Amino acid sequence: MKELIEYIEKSTALSEDLINDLKAIAIEKNVGKGEVILQKNTSRKLQIFVSSGCIRAFYIAENGKDHTLQFATKNWWISDYMTLFNNQKSILSIESLSHSKLVIIEQSQLEGLYYKFPEFGLINRTNLQNRIAALQKRIFGLLTLNAKEKYEKFIEDYEVFEKVIPNYQIASFLGITPESLSRVRKEISNS
Amino acid sequence: MKELIEYIEKSTALSEDLINDLKAIAIEKNVGKGEVILQKNTSRKLQIFVSSGCIRAFYIAENGKDHTLQFATKNWWISDYMTLFNNQKSILSIESLSHSKLVIIEQSQLEGLYYKFPEFGLINRTNLQNRIAALQKRIFGLLTLNAKEKYEKFIEDYEVFEKVIPNYQIASFLGITPESLSRVRKEISNS
Numbered sequence: 001m002k003e004l005i006e007y008i009e010k011s012t013a014l015s016e017d018l019i020n021d022l023k024a025i026a027i028e029k030n031v032g033k034g035e036v037i038l039q040k041n042t043s044r045k046l047q048i049f050v051s052s053g054c055i056r057a058f059y060i061a062e063n064g065k066d067h068t069l070q071f072a073t074k075n076w077w078i079s080d081y082m083t084l085f086n087n088q089k090s091i092l093s094i095e096s097l098s099h100s101k102l103v104i105i106e107q108s109q110l111e112g113l114y115y116k117f118p119e120f121g122l123i124n125r126t127n128l129q130n131r132i133a134a135l136q137k138r139i140f141g142l143l144t145l146n147a148k149e150k151y152e153k154f155i156e157d158y159e160v161f162e163k164v165i166p167n168y169q170i171a172s173f174l175g176i177t178p179e180s181l182s183r184v185r186k187e188i189s190n191s
Numbered sequence: 192m193k194e195l196i197e198y199i200e201k202s203t204a205l206s207e208d209l210i211n212d213l214k215a216i217a218i219e220k221n222v223g224k225g226e227v228i229l230q231k232n233t234s235r236k237l238q239i240f241v242s243s244g245c246i247r248a249f250y251i252a253e254n255g256k257d258h259t260l261q262f263a264t265k266n267w268w269i270s271d272y273m274t275l276f277n278n279q280k281s282i283l284s285i286e287s288l289s290h291s292k293l294v295i296i297e298q299s300q301l302e303g304l305y306y307k308f309p310e311f312g313l314i315n316r317t318n319l320q321n322r323i324a325a326l327q328k329r330i331f332g333l334l335t336l337n338a339k340e341k342y343e344k345f346i347e348d349y350e351v352f353e354k355v356i357p358n359y360q361i362a363s364f365l366g367i368t369p370e371s372l373s374r375v376r377k378e379i380s381n382s
Contacts, residue, residue: 059335065335069327069331081323081327082331084324085317085321085324086324114316125305125312126276128320129275132275132276132322132326133273133275135272135326136272136326139329140282142330142333142334143258143333144256
């Protein structure tokens with residue numbers, strides 16, 4: 001929880017009342033490697049803040065193929081954004097790739113805080129705007145980068161976790177085949 | 192402007208004061224085919240609402256390759272979201288693919304309205320949330336669909352404009368080669 005408060009207070013100081021309300025709705029959770037935080041096809045609407053560790057949002061297609069939508073590490077939020085704000089059941093599952101420390105908040109309870117504390121609504125707006133920019137950047141990367149550039153960007157963003165994340169998950173996140181990933185890695189280590 | 196007001200009022204009635212302020216900051220513009228609305232590498236921060244027509248946000252890579260990030264048709268918003276909320280210069284260009292009717296609003300002026308009319312801040316929150324869901328859906332589609340499924344989804348979303356949009360732009364939007372697009376089209380027309 002300390003990590004979340006510190007993270008938010010980087011941009012704005014929070015009142016004691018707001019911090020107390022935030023603590024009241026937040027669930028701190030330590031999860032182990034492989035532990036599932038959100039199941040697909042449930043009605044739960046969760047915002048997950050990563051205090052430490054590495055988390056993955058993914059989708060298993062009907063043909064069994066595993067697609068990684070997002071990785072999240074320290075100070076990132078992760079969720080099934082396709083269903084977080086509507087009444088649909090979750091499409092993605094979210095699991096931990098390492099021992100991780102999380103803060104989990106129900107979306108409906110967060111909404112309550114935006115009304116009660118307008119300044120928190122403003123913080124949230126910045127947060128939503130940042131997420132929009134990040135999502136468009138991800139689309140931009142998927143469309144414009146070649147396999148090597150995608151992998152180099154991945155290393156930049158997830159340096160510490162490169163060893164923790166299985167190859168097939170990295171490849172699926174980058175939208176390239178595991179074969180391309182091996183080729184690119186060899187290219188880089190030979191250069 | 193009528194179209195934008197009607198669009199917003201589908202979810203919430205707007206006060207006369209808010210409508211007047213909105214009209215005061217909005218620029219209505221008719222643009223022709225090929226007309227550029229936002230140039231890359233400028234400091235302008237524009238939200239563009241499409242009253243009618245078809246608009247495209249794109250990026251020309253150093254190697255000359257043209258990448259389509261977004262198409263927008265009636266009642267859609269389009270912008271360079273990677274730079275809309277920060278101080279960076281625009282990365283994308285935005286052009287019209289047909290005769291289009293637009294409402295163009297400077298981001299800083301919109302921000303002013305959120306403060307003055309808290310109810311408009313709430314409408315904006317919903318708007319931002321919808322955009323997050325739409326962007327993650329686009330990533331989901333890029334990662335999980337094959338070329339045929341991508342094209343079928345495109346037809347569903349942009350039915351009217353399939354004939355207006357050049358093939359290379361459709362292919363670049365879908366993240367497939369123009370050759371794949373031709374193959375998929377033949378497959379579909381033969382089935």
